[in-house]
Amino acid sequence: MTKVATEYGVTGTALKKTCDRHKIPTPERGYWAKLEHGKPVRKVPLPKLADTRLAQIRILGGAGERLPEEVRQAKAMARRRLEKLAASVPNLASVATEAHAVEAAVLNATRRAIYKARPDEEGFVAARGRGVVALKIALPSIERGLQVLSRFLALAETQGFRPQVADNGLDLVVDGESIAFGLEERPGKAPNAPTAVELKRRDENHPWANSSTPWQKYDNAPSGRLAIVIRANSYSGLRRTYSDQKTRALEDILQTVLAGFAEHAALIKERRRADEERKRQWREAEARRSREEAFNAREKQRLAFVDAIHEQLAQRAKLTAVLSHLESATGDEARRIGPMLAWVRRRLHQVNALISPLFLDISATFAKIEFEEPRADAEIEGSGGYFSSSPSVELQLWSIDEKKGLATSRTELQWALEAGLVPADLADVPGDKQ
Known part of the structure; x- marks a missing residue:
């Protein structure tokens, strides 16, 4: 069960419960030992299922199985390095113990802080602060706890991991990542001895048929673990606590603890990489959105500019047709429509000026209308309200000073006066000045 459970990324107990739910028989206790020694064993066949829903089993596995491959590889590599070191240095544990004197300086602040702390009502003392390993431990376990930390840091040094003073503790830098950690004594349960007040309260409640005791059955107490x-x-699904077991002391699994630190460091790196990738994708999406918006805004302006030209072309066609009709008049009729003919000609002259290549180029430049597509990088840099401040799209008449290289916008009357199409005395008519 244990070996199969590992393949699915779950514990043997979890797999056993899954089998029980789906009516799948499992080996009895001692099955493999009996089989190995040639003793008779009973192999129960799969039963027929009355509930067909139990025929399909889905095992998602532990959260660790869904971690990125880089994280799992980091832990495996760390384990191999430590195993290789242990093979080359048979007395690795004693080497770490001898390094205690070197590492003690790192733990001086922790030692001072924990010995100054006062026990709480459960018998634990706690220490925390700058350069202090976060501790919660009983007084009798302090010395052992400091020795465990010394051996752990000495072993970490063999892998290039180093302690680093932090504002709220002492971190371990693993593969460039700073990881906070602490040492705790796991609380055990001790029978609660009721106080006189609690006994009195129980006796007072007895006449009311209240049989519950007004105190906790157990208290937390130091366990030495x-x-x-x-x-x-x-x-994250990663293991974060490594403690004493019935058959294995914490000192014996320090290599496993270090491999766990390497796994956590890899996950921190992977999360940062994933976060940077998300930000990069977001920036690219924003750039695409901005470029799309800028393109659509340019197209809208371009179409508006083309519409303005088309409107003038339609007007010119209309004026040209009228002009052709008026010019066909002769004699007294021609004299009568002379002013009208002059106005149509002036209007045609104005329209031709408005849609001339020179004036169109100046009008487009003034309205910040670009018909050439900008480079993507230049477009991104220029985005952010570029079009919101652009002048309205309209064709304009211009007075050009070639010496100064300047073009000045003119009203229809101003341009007509400067072009000599309107008598100069009309410039003095009230309301015509601009």
């Missing part, structure tokens, strides 16, 4: 706790990557 120590644990190194990694304070990073919450809710």
Whole structure:
């Protein structure tokens, strides 16, 4: 069960419960040992299912199985390095112990802080601060806890991991990533001895047929079981607590703890990479959106400018047709329509000026209308309200000073006066000056 469970990324207990739910028989206790020694064993066949819904099983696996491959590889590589080191240095544990004197300087602040702390009502003392490993531990376990930390940091040094003073603790820098950690004593349960007040309250409640006791059955108490706790990557599925077990002390699994730190460091890197990738994709999406908006705005202006030209072309065609008709008049009729003919000719002259290539180019430049597509990078840099301040799209008449290289916008009357199409004395008519 344990070996198969590993393949699915779950615990043996979880797989056993899954089998029980789906009516799948599993080996009895001692099955493989009996089989190995030639003793008779009972192999239960798969039963027929009354509920067909139980025929399909879905095992999602632990959260660790869904972690990026880079994270799993980092842990495996760290384990291989540590195993290789242990093979080359048989007394690796004693080497780490001898390094205690070197590492003690790093833990001086932790030692001072924990010995100054006062026990709480459950018998634990706690320490935290700049350069102090976060501790919560009982007084009898302090010395062992400091020794565990010394050995752990000495072993970490063999892998190039180093402690780093932080404002609220002592972090371990693993592959360039700073990881906060602490040492805790796991609380145990001790029977609660009721106080005199609690006993009196119970006796007072007895006449009311209230049989519940007005106190906790158990209290938290020091257990002597120590644990190194990694304070990073919450809710990631990675193991964050490594503690004493019944058959294995914390000192014996320090290599596993370090491999866990390497895994956490890899996840921090991967999350940062993923976050940077998300930001990059967001920036690209924003750039595409901005470019699309800028393109649409340019197209709208271009079409408006073309519409203005088309309007003038339509007007010119109309004026040309009228002019042709008026010019066909002779004699007294021609004299009568002389002013009208002069106005049509002036109007045609004005329209031709408005849609002349020179005036069109100046009008487009003045209205900030670009008919040549800009480069993508220049467009992104120029985005952000570029078109919001553009002048309205309209064709204009211009007075050009070639010596100064300037073009000045003119009203229809101003342009007609300067072009000699309107008598100069009309410039003095009230209301015509601009």
